[in-house]
Every structure is written in C-alpha cells, then in structure tokens.
Amino acid sequence: MTFDRKDYANDTLLHLYRELLKPRLIEEKMLILLRQGKVSKWFSGIGQEAISVGSTLALEADEYILPLHRNLGVFTGRQVPLGRLFAQWQGKRTGYTKGRDRSFHFGTNEHHIVGMISHLGPQLAVANGIALADVLDNKPKVTITYSGDGGASEGDFHEALNVAAVWQLPVIFIIENNGYGLSTPSNEQFRFKSFIDKGPAYGMEAVQVDGNNILEVFDTVHRLAQDLRQNPRPVLLEALTFRMRGHEEASGTKYVPQSLMEEWAKKDPVENYEKWLMEENILTETAKHSIREKIKGEIEAGLKEADAVPMPTADVQEEIADMYRSFSPNTENQTPDTENQAREIRFIDAIQEGLRQSMEKYPELVLMGQDIADYGGVFKITDGFVAQFGKARVRNTPLCESAIVGAGLGLSIKKKKAMVEMQFADFVTCGFNQIVNNLAKSHYRWGQNADVVVRMPTGAGTAAGPFHSQSNEAWFTHTPGLKVVYPSNPHDAKGLLCAAFEDPNPVMYFEHKLLYRSLTGPVPEAYYTTPIGQAVLAQEGDELSVITYGMGVHWAQQLCKELNISADVLDLRTLLPWDQEAVRRTVEKNGRVLVLHEDTLTGGLGGEIAAWIGEHCFSSLDAPVRRVASLDTAIPFAPPLESAFLPQQRLREQLVALRNY
Structure with a gap:
C-alpha cells in the first residue's frame, strides 16, 4: 500500500491515525462485550475504517453525513460522546433513541449525522433533501451518504442518484464495495465490473479509491468537497475494501474463501498506515503506545458511564406521546x-x-x-x-x-x-x-x-x-x-x-x-385552518348515526334525504388520530350506528371504529353496529362494475334495516 502525504502536515497525519485507531479499539472491546452478552448485536467494520474516518474528517463539521452499519468512524470522527454511544448500543435511555432502536439507527443534529434504517437504501434520498436545502439557501455545503455494494441493488439507489444528477445536488455517494451483500458475492449481485461504470449513465462524475488507504480517501473526499461547494453536483465515489468479519457477528465468514481473507488481511488499513507513519518517523513507538492507552482510557470511561445507567422503564404515555412532535395549533x-x-x-x-x-x-x-x-x-x-x-x-x-x-x-x-x-x-x-x-x-x-x-x-x-x-x-x-x-x-x-x-x-x-x-x-378567502383530529356533524338527526368521511358524507346525506331518515352524519375529517369523543357523543345520542367508507370492507377503518364502539359504548347501543363499504375486490373499470363495487346500494339497504331494527 502506497501512502502519498502530499502537503499534509505531521499533525494532520497523526490526527488521522488517532481517529483511525479509535473505532478499531472500540470494536475490539465491543466484540468482547458481545460474547459476554452486554451488547445484543454487532455489525463489524473492521477492515473498512479508513472509508468512514477519512471521509468524515475531510468534511466541515456542520456538513451532514448519513452512515450505515459499518461506519463507526463517522460517529467517533464527529466526537460523539462515547458514554452516550455505548448507552445507545445497550438500549439505555441516555442513548440517542431512549432504548427504542439499536446500533447506528439514530441521528444527532448536534453532530450533523443522520443514521440509517434497516432497509439500507432510503438514506440516499434523505441526503438529497439535505443537499437541496443547502442549494435553496445558497449555502456552499456538501453532504455525504454511504451505500454498500449489496444495498446499491435497491431501487432507492437508482432513484437517489438520478434525482441528484437531475437537480445537480452536492452529494458524494460513497459505495463501500467490500465484495459481499451479507453472504452473496458481487457476481450474484450485479454484472458490471465496478460501480464507477454507473456514474456516466447518470450523468455524474465517478471516482474510485483504495478504501483501505486513509490518506487516499481523505485527500480525494477533501478535494471533491472543495470543488462541489463551489460547483454543486453529485459524485459517485467507489471505495474498494473488504469486510474482515461477518455481516454481523452471528453470520460468520465461512462463505468467504480463506485465500481472500488472507489477501485482504495484508491490506489492513490500521496496520499499514501505522507502519508507514513509523517508517517515516512521524509516529514513534512511545507515541503509539500513548495514543492507544489514551483511547482505551476513553473507552473504559465511556463504558463505566453507560453501565451506570439502568435499563429503561416503560412509560406508556411517554411512548405514545413521542410518536409525534408536540404541537399546539394557532x-x-x-x-x-x-x-x-x-x-x-x-x-x-x-x-x-x-x-x-x-x-x-x-x-x-x-x-x-x-x-x-x-x-x-x-x-x-x-x-x-x-x-x-x-x-x-x-x-x-x-x-x-x-x-x-x-x-x-x-x-x-x-x-x-x-x-x-x-x-x-x-x-x-x-x-x-x-x-x-x-x-x-x-x-x-x-x-x-x-x-x-x-x-x-x-x-x-x-x-x-x-x-x-x-x-x-x-x-x-x-x-x-x-x-x-x-x-x-x-x-x-x-x-x-x-x-x-x-x-x-x-x-x-x-x-x-x-x-x-x-x-x-x-x-373564506382569508387564510385559516381546520383542526386536525376533530370530527364535525355534517347534519343532525335523532333516528340513527352514520359515521363516515370523504365521499361517504355525501352518499349518507343524499340517501337519508331520499329515505326520510333523521340521522346524524358525523364527518370524521381526520382518520388518524380520529375523534373518539365525537363518536361517543353521537352513539350515546341515537343508539343506532352505521359506519360507512368507500374503502374496501375488510381491514378498513370502519372495523376499528365499530370495535371501539362495541368496547366503549355497548350500553348505549339499541342495535348491532353495521358496516357498509366497497366490495373486497380490486376496483373494476367498466361503469356498471364500478357501481356494483361501490357501497351506495348496500348503504340504502342497511339504512332501512337499521332504522327498522
């Protein structure tokens, strides 16, 4: 492996070393904790650290990065506190998800990181939105997002690259090409030779680097980022690397030929860079030992902090409330x-x-x-x-x-x-x-x-x-x-x-x-809002109640008029969260209830509302709750078939039956 220091100062080279070593030492510790049952799962990035560390350090601190499983170096490179990071992996409340998600499935705007979800591809499009915001605000910024070679088979990969190219968004799409998608080798994933072949097809520049060479990664991303800030456009960056452990620890590496493991072991990013620094008299044996001991001390301190935090206790109301950002309408x-x-x-x-x-x-x-x-x-x-x-x-x-x-x-x-x-x-x-x-x-x-x-x-x-x-x-x-x-x-x-x-x-x-x-x-011509979550009576009556929304409101009003039925027609307006108290009031008033919607019957919202009424308003009912909806078929094209699919005729019959019950 050849390292070209170019004009980088010794301090920069040593900083890269410290940041490269830190995720390796953390991983070695986590693998021990995994065997001890103190961490539930681990996706190892050993062998790939140079990509995340080099690219992260090449960006400005307020530029967003969207990492994947094996990008621990992004988090350590952005100086995420180790105590919180370890608490996150342990499912503690002091982590970034309050124990609700694991691994790197989280973000932190403080550190300008947006974590992944398990579906691998969606973060690429999110990076586009971040970059679009910078373009709209005329901010000379760059966004980085990662994909594995396996994840690049997802449709999200194509969509994101295409949009970034069409809109000329300053995103660096880094493909960590480690030869496998879990256990599936590249020749069963795709037929092209390398990912840089894809760039021209999208109308974007494509660059390939040795993903195990931290200097090459750092210098390439640094150069690209400087250019993209002034000339916004996307770039596809393929980083050739190898995963030295399983997709996650339980999967192992038995499917990998031993010769391939031995070949890539010789290209270890940490060992090779460390050896070069010492050969160039940039790093001394004493300094090497001191750096390692300092990082190990930070790790132990972080673990002590995380271990001191108890496992979370569930607060059901808090769990429900946190599904939504709190908001008080004007x-x-x-x-x-x-x-x-x-x-x-x-x-x-x-x-x-x-x-x-x-x-x-x-x-x-x-x-x-x-x-x-x-x-x-x-x-x-x-x-x-x-x-x-x-x-x-x-x-x-x-x-x-x-x-x-x-x-x-x-x-x-x-x-x-x-x-x-x-x-x-x-x-x-x-x-x-x-x-x-x-x-x-x-x-x-x-x-x-x-x-x-x-x-x-x-x-x-x-x-x-x-x-x-x-x-x-x-x-x-x-x-x-x-x-x-x-x-x-x-x-x-x-x-x-x-x-x-x-x-x-x-x-x-x-x-x-x-x-x-x-x-x-x-x-009204002026601006106004209708409250989300509040139903309204579209008409009032005292014989029965129709609970509905959308087109159902008009069907119910029309047929009640034709049949001379005096009915409440409750327009839900909001389906999630729906207005339970408005439903309760009309049920208690009339005692006869029909739930109507255009959606198909099975699995429709009407079943949920009917079940809720049976559970909470049973004593107020004078008749079984009736549901009317479209047929449980796909929607046909020909007007006579579509008419039979829709619920109007069944609504007529059920309204009469409910009134006469």
Whole structure:
C-alpha cells in the first residue's frame, strides 16, 4: 500500500491515525462485550475504517453525513460522546433513541449525522433533501451518504442518484464495495465490473479509491468537497475494501474463501498506515503506545458511564406521546373573522387556494411532484405556481416517489417544509417504505420530525380502473407517527391542508378526485385552518348515526334525504388520530350506528371504529353496529362494475334495516 502525504502536515497525519485507531479499539472491546452478552448485536467494520474516518474528517463539521452499519468512524470522527454511544448500543435511555432502536439507527443534529434504517437504501434520498436545502439557501455545503455494494441493488439507489444528477445536488455517494451483500458475492449481485461504470449513465462524475488507504480517501473526499461547494453536483465515489468479519457477528465468514481473507488481511488499513507513519518517523513507538492507552482510557470511561445507567422503564404515555412532535395549533387561525364573507368555490379551487396561501405563509415550503411545475399538475392544482413562486420551490420530479418522499425528510432535517404530490394515491406504493418507516418513525426513534405533507388524489367514480381509483387510507391509519386527513367539502379541504402545513408531523392528505370540479361550497378567502383530529356533524338527526368521511358524507346525506331518515352524519375529517369523543357523543345520542367508507370492507377503518364502539359504548347501543363499504375486490373499470363495487346500494339497504331494527 502506497501512502502519498502530499502537503499534509505531521499533525494532520497523526490526527488521522488517532481517529483511525479509535473505532478499531472500540470494536475490539465491543466484540468482547458481545460474547459476554452486554451488547445484543454487532455489525463489524473492521477492515473498512479508513472509508468512514477519512471521509468524515475531510468534511466541515456542520456538513451532514448519513452512515450505515459499518461506519463507526463517522460517529467517533464527529466526537460523539462515547458514554452516550455505548448507552445507545445497550438500549439505555441516555442513548440517542431512549432504548427504542439499536446500533447506528439514530441521528444527532448536534453532530450533523443522520443514521440509517434497516432497509439500507432510503438514506440516499434523505441526503438529497439535505443537499437541496443547502442549494435553496445558497449555502456552499456538501453532504455525504454511504451505500454498500449489496444495498446499491435497491431501487432507492437508482432513484437517489438520478434525482441528484437531475437537480445537480452536492452529494458524494460513497459505495463501500467490500465484495459481499451479507453472504452473496458481487457476481450474484450485479454484472458490471465496478460501480464507477454507473456514474456516466447518470450523468455524474465517478471516482474510485483504495478504501483501505486513509490518506487516499481523505485527500480525494477533501478535494471533491472543495470543488462541489463551489460547483454543486453529485459524485459517485467507489471505495474498494473488504469486510474482515461477518455481516454481523452471528453470520460468520465461512462463505468467504480463506485465500481472500488472507489477501485482504495484508491490506489492513490500521496496520499499514501505522507502519508507514513509523517508517517515516512521524509516529514513534512511545507515541503509539500513548495514543492507544489514551483511547482505551476513553473507552473504559465511556463504558463505566453507560453501565451506570439502568435499563429503561416503560412509560406508556411517554411512548405514545413521542410518536409525534408536540404541537399546539394557532387557534386564531381556526375561527376566521371572515367566515361570513365566504364565497362559493369548487373543491379543487379550495385546495389550490390553501396551497398557495401556505406557500406565501411559509417561504421555507417546497413543493415536489410529477408534472407540477409549468404543466400545473395533472389536475391543474399548481397551475400558475411557477410564475408566482419559481421553479426552485415548485419542483418537477422524475418518476421516483421513494426518492422524493425521502428528500422531504431531508428538507425537514434542515428545518424546511415539504409537500409531495402523488399523481394518484395508487402510486404511493412506490414510496411506501419512506412514508411508514422513515417519515412515521423518525421522531419516535431520535426526535427528528418529518415536516412533510403527502397529497393523495384518491377515490373511485371516474371509471379509471384498478390503478387510479383505490381508496388506500387504511394502509396509513395503521401507522403510528402519521396523521391522516380526508376532507369532504371545500371549506375543510382548504382548512385541513393549511393545518397540515402548520403541523410539524407527517400528514397524509387525501383529496377525492370526483369532488374536484363537481362540488362547490362556502370558503373564506382569508387564510385559516381546520383542526386536525376533530370530527364535525355534517347534519343532525335523532333516528340513527352514520359515521363516515370523504365521499361517504355525501352518499349518507343524499340517501337519508331520499329515505326520510333523521340521522346524524358525523364527518370524521381526520382518520388518524380520529375523534373518539365525537363518536361517543353521537352513539350515546341515537343508539343506532352505521359506519360507512368507500374503502374496501375488510381491514378498513370502519372495523376499528365499530370495535371501539362495541368496547366503549355497548350500553348505549339499541342495535348491532353495521358496516357498509366497497366490495373486497380490486376496483373494476367498466361503469356498471364500478357501481356494483361501490357501497351506495348496500348503504340504502342497511339504512332501512337499521332504522327498522
């Protein structure tokens, strides 16, 4: 291994040595603790330390890094206190996740680190969002994110690199190519020769380094970072290395040929650098011993600190509360003085007005979605927004839902707000992982909120078939950490959208496509919000209660009128968290309850509400709770089939049966 010191001073070279040695010594200690049962799991980075240490030290302290399993050197390089780091691994409250997650599954904005989730690829898109925030703020900064060679097979890898290239974001994508994805060798992962072959295909520069040579890694990243700060663009950096231990300790290395282990053992990054420093008389035997003893002392002190902390005691209320960033809505916005000045506008115009006024209120708000810029979106909701707000804030995206949702989280980390428009709610499946595992869980895991609104054009009735008509809100009402809203009228469409942008938590905003241009209603022109989490009576009656939302409100009102049924129609408006007290009040009032939604019956939100009523309001019931929903099939295309799929006729029958029970 050849080391080129270039013009680096001895102090710099010795600093690199100390930082390279520290994660190695920590790992050696952790492997002992693992065997003693004091650490539950360990992903070893032995043999790969030069990558994380060299790249981390090459950045400025306030530039973000998004590490993986084997990047202990990022945390030690950023001087994360060892006591807290060890407490994190032990599941103690003084760690960074209060015992809720393990390993490096955490972030710390204090040290400008955003940890991984187990799905490996999503952090690449989050890095894009962080870099985008810097570009929007004209800050000359660089972001680094890592991927293993195995994780680069994920679709998130392609989406993130493509978006970074299209938007020219200053991100260094470091691929730690150690030859294996767990036990699967590279020739079973991909057919290209090396990752630098991929760079030109994305329109970006690609560089390869010896990942075991800390000087080469440090110098290359330092040079690239200086350039990218002045000329923002992404770079793909392939670091050739090898993992000397198992993917995690339990998996072992029996699948690796012994000859390969012996070959790479000769390229050990710590031993080779240490030997070179001594040959160059930069490091003495005395200094080497002193540095090692000092680091070992720090390790023991950190372990003593972590060991002194007891295992956490569960506080159920705290656990529930921490799913969301605490937030007190501005009540002045909820009761506009201009209510009596409301004018009749369409449902779609109310959404557009709420979006425009939120853009005016929050200059940090960024809109992202397919065709939303000059074209104005497929439903024309953002028509004219580019002229008013510019393309920097109204951003067309490639077809890559996962990358854009992840970028929204990255923007949140830099204290911006984001809206992601799904062209149709059906397409959210392509971004599902980012929503349910990144947006929803970040605050609970390490206190980072996701200030992201995902707009979801939803619903049937337009003969659009199985992939443009689904009602998929129940997918998200089962995901703590998200808020889910679903307006049924223009007034709430605007108010709930404005409230979603005020709320610092991730909000799924469902908007029924059939209502866009078919429904009008009174909407104040001034900015206002509709409280998230509060249901409202769309109409009042004393024979029975219909609990519903979205299009169901209109079906219930229409049929109750036709059948001359006096009914409460409770519009939930918010599906997570839903208004239990409003449900209780109408159940206690009428005693006969029907729960209605357009979503399919099995697993729909109606089942949850019906079960809650049976558990909490049984003594108030005069009849069994009835559920009415769409058929448990996919949504058919032909209008007669779609009509049979939807619940209107079954609703008619059940309303009569419930009244006559």
